[in-house]
Amino acid sequence: MTTPALSPEARAARRAEVRRLADQNMSHRAIATKLGISKDTVRRDLAHLARHEPAPPRETPAPEPRSPRTTLSEQAERAGAAMHQLVAAVAAVVEASVPYAMVDDQVAHDWAAQMRQACDTLRHERQQFADYYPSALIAGATMSHRRAPDETPAQSTGSPAPSTPQKGR
Structure with a gap:
């Protein structure tokens, strides 16, 4: 089944909508169903967008603030691991004579x-x-x-x- 050719403006609008829905983490199948197009059309539109248009900047969520206790706990864990590595390294040097x-x-x-x-x-x-x-x-x-x-x-x-x-x- 062939679909009628779209005008460049209509195709650009559809691609923009495909990108918007993909950015919402919708599957290709869900996008195709929502827009009444095939999964292959969704795939081709996303491939075209990846080749020709930079993705719009995504807002990255601010990292959750870490409590000082978590930070100190992580630091203590790293220090403990480093001490373990130090002891292992010294043992390896001694064992190697x-x-x-x-x-x-x-x-x-x-x-x-x-x-x-x-x-x-x-x-x-x-x-x-x-x-x-x-x-x-x-x-x-x-x-x-x-x-x-x-x-x-x-x-x-x-x-x-x-x-x-x-x-x-």
């Missing part, structure tokens, strides 16, 4: 520089953490593997400094 890898001098130099940079960055982050959570770094909760240059032996071992026994008690 990086200090004993047979590499040329340039690679060894690069690795040493990367480790130094990472340690410096972590030391800085740890200090900021200690400034914000001083009770988290009390004896028993500090880094216990190796002593940082700014730590005393009691701080690095994770145990309190040995006390001298008091006589007479």
Whole structure:
């Protein structure tokens, strides 16, 4: 069945209506039924519009405001994931026995520089953490593997400094 040819104005009006209905998330079948045209005509009209006319700007809804609690919760979740990745990365370096890898001098130099940079960055982050959570770094909760240059032996071992026994008690 052929339909009579439309004037350019009528075709443009139909295409505009097809676009308007498509922008309302109507299916091709629903648009065809509403306008009394075939699904293929809807498809062709939308294809023509996509090729020849830019889509009108759509209003994007404003994002819903997030509560500070949600934002802090998301930040805590990201920080927890980052800490998990950090621990996994350190474990991978230890497991790979990086200090004993047979590499040329340039690679060894690069690795040493990367480790130094990472340690410096972590030391800085740890200090900021200690400034914000001083009770988290009390004896028993500090880094216990190796002593940082700014730590005393009691701080690095994770145990309190040995006390001298008091006589007479």
